[in-house]
Amino acid sequence: MAISDNRLSEEGYKSNFKDIHPPFENYTAAAVEANRCIFCYDAPCMKSCPTSIDVPKFIKQISTENIKGSAHTIFSSNIMGGGCSKVCPVEKLCEGACVYNLLEEEPIQIARLQRYSTEKAIKEKWPLFTRKPSTGKKVAVVGAGPAGLSCAHVLAREGVDVTIFEKEQRGGGLMTYGIAAYKVTPEFCQEEVDYILSLGGIEIEYGRTLGEDVHLHELEEEFDATFLGIGVGLTRTLGIPGEELQGVADAINFIYEIRTKPFNKIPVGNKVAVIGMGMTAIDAATQAKRLGAEEVTLIYRRTQEEMPCTEKELNIAKLDGCKIIWLASPKEIIGLGGKVSGVVCDIMALNPASAGQRKLPEPTGETIQLDVDMIIKATGQLPFEKLVNQNEFFNNNGRLIVDDQNETSIASIFAGGDCVNGGKEVVDAVQAGKDAAAGILNYLNIKPLPTEPLIINPLKL
Structure with missing residues (x-):
């Protein structure tokens, strides 16, 4: 039997691609796990998170039934905390750093707890953030992946008007198109993107590709700054005989x-x-x-x-x-x-x-x-070297070179994520977007105001 489709029954596909990491079924189950946490001072789990989510705080909020507060704590550091709770390699990040590992005990199920709070927030569309008054500044973001969405959300919260140009017909980037289907569904990815956009101040133009129907010189003329979150390109070739064969x-x-x-x-x-x-x-x-x-x-x-x-x-x-x-x-x-x-x-x-x-x-x-x-x-992906060189960016074999503000060699154009680091985790891209947003705000002379604490009734939420 050669290459073919429709090999299994509908039930077979449904069983094989069901959620590999099922969520907590109810609050009681989540609370039992949350109460295992000893809320370490200078917590190693927080240090090992690229976005520095205050893990002990959001777990404590769950244990006290403050689910909205918990979601706010997570999203304040990682606006894609919902998706990351499903796809992050937590065994080498937060859960891998949990002190229970040193006691030969199972680490706290941080990812499942994070999923519990964020999924409720996304499903119930909790408005956890308020956009500040418009500054009149406009920023273009190329790529609606984790880096681009993260950058856009930080900027929009500070009153910047953001337009995202995305080559696909859906946002989410790697989350939507490049992760195993049993980890996260395209439907959830769309809900997460919609939740991010619900803040206001962010528009996405789909089917717009950099170098084809979107050009940097046009963005430089129309916008006050530009962020490139274009990721990486195709898989490396094997460079061996027979690579062109069907199959x-x-x-x-x-x-x-x-x-x-x-x-x-x-x-x-x-x-x-x-x-x-x-x-x-x-x-x-x-x-x-x-x-x-x-x-x-x-x-x-x-x-x-x-x-x-x-x-x-x-x-x-x-x-x-x-x-x-x-x-x-x-x-x-x-x-x-x-x-x-x-x-x-x-x-x-x-x-x-x-x-x-x-x-x-x-x-x-x-x-x-x-x-x-x-x-x-599956031998690694290559940067968009041709595109980068055509626009005369300083680069390292196609990877964009940025300074400590995440600005490229071309003034007003910033970059972050896989197009800079060559390919890391989703959570790294989210942090790169945050870092670039901070650099853009500094470039635009916008001083971020302290985030107001979320005042809510913690009970029964």
Whole structure:
């Protein structure tokens, strides 16, 4: 059975793509977990959060039934705290830093508690922020992903009028188009975007692509400042024979299809090889299996010790029945009738590298061959180098270079997120948007006023 769609029943798809991290069913369950927290002074969980959410405070607010206050605490630091509670690798961030780990106890379920508060706020459309009077300043934001939305929300709260230019037909960026469907649904992503926009002062123009129907010189003329949150581009090529064969897919495009079409309309191979071991590779592999692939094999040129994904993510793939081949690198893709029929891999060995560097994988001279009918490339993404160079930005191999205010080499144009750091977590992009907004406000000579405390009745909310 070659690449095909509609492999499973409707119930099969529903079961395979249900929420992998179910929320607390009621307040009592959330309160029991919240009351486990010992509310550390100088809390390590807060320090490990890129957006510096006051974790002990929002958990304490949950324990006292102040759910609106809890949501306000989260959103004040991370306006995409709802989505981040579903997709963040918390095992290496807040929950990984929880002091209970030192006591050989289960860490506080920070992500589920954060999800509890934020989902209620988004679902019930709580107006937790008030926009300040308009300053008359206008800022363009290119990209409605986490960095762009975060930047826009901070600016709008301070009275700046923001127009976001987004190439897709929905906002959310990676959250909407690049995350496994069993982690967060496109419907939730839309609700989160709508909640962010409900503040006022932010408009999104969809189907507008930088370099095609939106140009920097036009934005410079019309707006007082511009923020670029354009992310990164396509997956790196393997650069090996056979890469052009039918059945070789880009992981980003594969996941994009899953996010934008019904599950039964997504073609998948019977025997699939996924090249890479980052979070995108795991998402591609597990979803291929859940779409009905009989066999999925992850191929990685280093060992488990060097893998980019977390152990928790790796365990998801293992539980789904995905196989793993360590110390192997694709050498040639074999075809039959123009279609993928197998892949030949070099067996690799790690040679000691100089101090401070990763061990370098090198071919041993031995090879293995796998019979597969589909290959998914998840080998990292490249910056938009051509676009960056066309506009004469200072850059590092396509990654925009910014100063301590997040301003690029072109005055009034700021940048942040994956287009600067090369690709990190959603929560890092949110913080980058906040940092850039602070730089833009300084550039516009707008002094942010202290945020007024949220005064609410904490009971029964």
